[in-house]
Amino acid sequence: MRIVQIPLLRDNYAYLIVCEKTNNAAIVDPSEAGPILSKVKEEKVTLRAILNTHHHHDHTGGNPGLLDRWTLQVYGYAADKERIPGLTHPLNDGDEVRIGELTGKVLFIPGHTRGHIAYLFENKLFCGDTLFVAGCGRLFEGTAEQMHDSLTKLRQLPEDTLVYCGHEYTEKNIQFALTLEPNNKHLTEKMQRARSLRAKGISTVPSTMAEEMETNPFLRWESKRSRTI
Numbered sequence: 001m002r003i004v005q006i007p008l009l010r011d012n013y014a015y016l017i018v019c020e021k022t023n024n025a026a027i028v029d030p031s032e033a034g035p036i037l038s039k040v041k042e043e044k045v046t047l048r049a050i051l052n053t054h055h056h057h058d059h060t061g062g063n064p065g066l067l068d069r070w071t072l073q074v075y076g077y078a079a080d081k082e083r084i085p086g087l088t089h090p091l092n093d094g095d096e097v098r099i100g101e102l103t104g105k106v107l108f109i110p111g112h113t114r115g116h117i118a119y120l121f122e123n124k125l126f127c128g129d130t131l132f133v134a135g136c137g138r139l140f141e142g143t144a145e146q147m148h149d150s151l152t153k154l155r156q157l158p159e160d161t162l163v164y165c166g167h168e169y170t171e172k173n174i175q176f177a178l179t180l181e182p183n184n185k186h187l188t189e190k191m192q193r194a195r196s197l198r199a200k201g202i203s204t205v206p207s208t209m210a211e212e213m214e215t216n217p218f219l220r221w222e223s224k225r226s227r228t229i
């Protein structure tokens with residue numbers, strides 16, 4: 001499996017998941033079509049599917065343009081059928097998605113929106129706007145309880161799981177995390193690394209679940225130092 005990260009709009013990431021045996025590919029969360037069309041050409045892969053994590057326009061805005069160009073399967077959460085452009089394959093928790101010879105598992109993780117899902121291919125997690133590097137998504141539609149349950153689900157993934165999230169928010173997230181855990185050395189080190197990568201225009205994504213467990217305040221609710229009140 002090969003993953004190609006595609007920066008879009010201001011700070012979005014889409015991901016091309018390529019099955020190297022068949023050269024079939026899927027695109028996760030295309031914000032816009034143009035850069036995806038070029039990348040598919042450049043990578044010489046056959047795009048078969050769109051995998052949407054949730055309905056927000058900066059994750060589905062490219063669906064119509066890609067569907068103008070190719071006939072594609074469009075995957076997304078079943079109850080969001082009306083909100084995800086071109087949805088052909090409605091999904092629920094535990095369903096599977098095939099790309100060539102790759103199989104991904106669907107995790108229902110509401111909170112940011114009420115129909116948010118993640119896709120897990122081997123040890124690679126595509127979690128949209130639920131879990132970010134050192135942060136989590138805003139509660140636009142779901143409740144704090146739902147987000148807590150969703151993050152609890154993600155916390156159970158193996159430590160070597162690679163976290164491919166929907167945005168480059170890392171520096172701002174670490175700044176906030178440091179206000180909660182100013183003495184967390186993993187966080188100060190992570191901030192240095194993030195700053196140096198961003199100064200060179202390099203992505204801080206993916207992270208790993210091991211790193212998130214050390215640094216992400218939204219997965220560290222047991223940490224006593226995370227309480228400021």
Ligand SMILES: [Zn+2]
Nearest residue numbers: 054056112129
């Ligand atoms: Zn969103």
